[in-house]
Amino acid sequence: MDGGTVLLANVRLADGSEADIRMAGGAIVEIGPGLDPSGAERLDGGGLLALPGMADGHVHLDKTLTGLPWMPHPAEPGRASRIATERGLRATLPPPAERASNLVRQAVALGTTAFRSHADIGPDIGTRHVEALLEVRAAFAHAADFQIVAFPQYGVLAAPGSYELMDEALAMGADLVGGIDPIGQDGDLDGQLDLLFRLAGKHDKGIDIHIHDPGEAGLQEIGALAERTCVAGLEGRVTVSHGFCLGACAEDVFERLAGAMAGAGLSLATHGGGAFPLPPVKKLRERGVEIFVGNDDVRDTWGPYGNGDLLIRTMLLSWRSGFRTDADLAIAFDCAAAAPRRVFGQDDRGLAAGAPADLFTVHAETLAEAVAQHPPRGLVFKAGRLVARDGSYVG
Ligand SMILES: [Zn+2]
Secondary structure (H helix, E strand, O other), X not given: OOOOOEEEEEEEOOOOOEEEEEEEOOEEEEEEOOOOOOOOEEEEOOOOEEEEOEEEEEEOHHHEOOOOOOOOOOOXXXXXXXXXXXXXXXXXXXXXXXXXXXXXXHHHHOOEEEEEEEEEEEOOOEOHHHHHHHHHHHHOOOOOEEEEEEEEOOOOOOOOOHHHHHHHHHHHOOOEEEEEOOOOOOOOHHHHHHHHHXXXXXXXXXXXXXXXXXXXXXXXXXXXXXXXXXXXXXXXXXXXXXXXXXXXXXXXXXXXXXHHHHHHOOEEEXXXXXXXXXXXXXXXXXXXXXXXXXXXXXXXXXXXXXXXXXXXXXXXXXHHOOOOOHHHHHHHHHOOOHHHHHHHOOOOOOOOOOOEOOEEEEOXXXXXXXXXXXXXXXXXXXXXXXXXXXXXXXX
16 A cells, blocks of 8 residues: 655655655655656655664553553563562553554654554453554555564463463464463473474464573573574574573673574664663674564553654664664664564665665764754655654544
């Protein structure tokens, strides 16, 4: 679906040059100065910086409270209380599709045109959250791409029935097999991984597994995941989400695991925030591990932070990584744009003729300024169609 031929005139590119961008058939047709506007709907970019649409590599759209009145954080410290609190409050909240839609509109208006969202699976909610996100994907297909992960929030073995529900969710259209701390949550590393890889094989899907487990447990989990990925022939299709243990291990252990991850094509999704060790972004990239960023929880019962703005996430990632130079800030942006596109199996060329016309404008002079200052957004295009203007969704 596209909106005809559009000429976005008068923008600045990341290399500092001034240009117009012609879009048609969902793709960028031509980029350059002084393009002929005839036959196109002309929109003035106002001299703003144009950047490729961002991709949120890890978000929980079904959990968000976006759009609801402010709610003080209700849980005690610790994951067990957060899970129990979420379960207790869920029935009192508007349905997940409604809350997810609020967040999608907001995030699209801030320049995000693709999401990989986890959707809770569990004995108490069945596959309802996956169904809700499938509904959201259909409703916003013109504004963003969606990958949905069938996420066993309560564990697979620890929550009997979850395996069958994940099986069902994948059959109904979920894109990836989720997982969570095989040791910490299920107390059985091989037991959970057996089931995840069985589902991946049965449905020909990739895997995206939350690994929060610290220390030896997390390291063991990532090592086992790399090994099994190669055995299963799933190279390039398995993601470790978080992997905090990689930010707090001995140098030789890190080198061994980073090598194993690169060999198996394991990618790593990070949220950049929180009081956890952050996996080293540049070191992982240098060793061939694709690392990308996502918002994770956006204002939900797990935490009060976030508004879906991926530029703020790139800023947090940069800040916590000790980045200061323009070159380093550009790496952080890559983690929100080209890197997740590669992991999603999408075109990663960004603003180039022939690439998808997914882009946004921002009140910044350079890419580094956009990351460090995350200024207001201007226009957002998905497949050449205007979907947001001045921070408001118009899709
Ligand atoms: Zn998560």
